[in-house]
Amino acid sequence: MRALSQAERLLQSFDITSPDEIDLEAIAWEMGVKVRNGTLESCEARIIGFRDRAIITVRGDGDPRRRRFSIAHELGHWQHHRGKSSICRASEIGSPGQSGNTIERQADNYAADLLMPAYLFRPLAAAHRRPSFEAIDALAGAFSTSRLATVLRFIDLSPWPCLIICHGPNGRRWFRRNAGIPDHWFPRDDLDPESGAMDVLYGKIDRARPTIIGADAWFDRWNADRFELTEECIKGFGNDVLALLTLTDQQMLE
Numbered sequence: 001m002r003a004l005s006q007a008e009r010l011l012q013s014f015d016i017t018s019p020d021e022i023d024l025e026a027i028a029w030e031m032g033v034k035v036r037n038g039t040l041e042s043c044e045a046r047i048i049g050f051r052d053r054a055i056i057t058v059r060g061d062g063d064p065r066r067r068r069f070s071i072a073h074e075l076g077h078w079q080h081h082r083g084k085s086s087i088c089r090a091s092e093i094g095s096p097g098q099s100g101n102t103i104e105r106q107a108d109n110y111a112a113d114l115l116m117p118a119y120l121f122r123p124l125a126a127a128h129r130r131p132s133f134e135a136i137d138a139l140a141g142a143f144s145t146s147r148l149a150t151v152l153r154f155i156d157l158s159p160w161p162c163l164i165i166c167h168g169p170n171g172r173r174w175f176r177r178n179a180g181i182p183d184h185w186f187p188r189d190d191l192d193p194e195s196g197a198m199d200v201l202y203g204k205i206d207r208a209r210p211t212i213i214g215a216d217a218w219f220d221r222w223n224a225d226r227f228e229l230t231e232e233c234i235k236g237f238g239n240d241v242l243a244l245l246t247l248t249d250q251q252m253l254e
Helices: 006-013 024-030 062-079 101-114 118-126 133-143 147-157 196-201
Strands: 033-038 045-050 055-060 087-088 162-168 171-177 207-214 230-234 239-249
Touching: 006 024, 006 062, 006 101, 006 118, 024 033, 024 101, 033 062, 045 062, 055 062, 055 147, 055 162, 062 101, 087 162, 101 147, 133 147, 133 239, 147 162, 147 171, 147 207, 196 207, 196 239
Parallel strands: 033 055
Antiparallel strands: 045 055, 045 087, 162 171, 162 239, 207 230, 230 239
């Protein structure tokens, strides 16, 4: 059984039992933090604190779900990095492709736990018949989170062995897999022409329905051609495509 994180323990101390009860600004106030909208030119959000009080300034324009994650991210800094001022660029908040910045990853993890606590997220995810972007979008609506933040949380907490891969015109940008997938299944750098991701990436369609495809389309391991998996692809951000892969062959998991 996974132990509750600090953010999840905080939510339970407020007796929060459903996603719609996660009032982020009220929680921030109880943590000694006031949230205000502001005009920020070079960053998404910032927090400035003194002793046990702080102010988060966040851009008021744009996607409200993105704003919620930015606030939760800054609360992560307040929880873990108190005593330091933090100015976070958009590329540093909720970016799965960033590497090496332990502070920002820690704040992202806190935000995910606060907005999508495992004790609420897991049962709602498991209620769906299979991994799909339809399920992920439904969860994003329930938790008021972006598709990207939700899909990353889904991968981490999903009961199914699955992974998400992001490709751009220049190849694979990043990927995330859950603990159900052995490390030796490492995704290819390039896209296979037979994958629906090609049509999504190059603008022919915005979404490719779930389909069964040979595992060698996504993995270059020597025996990948012996197996099949399920892929579903959808338009990401800009020129990116997101591919949700679910391993269905038990032998691939051994």
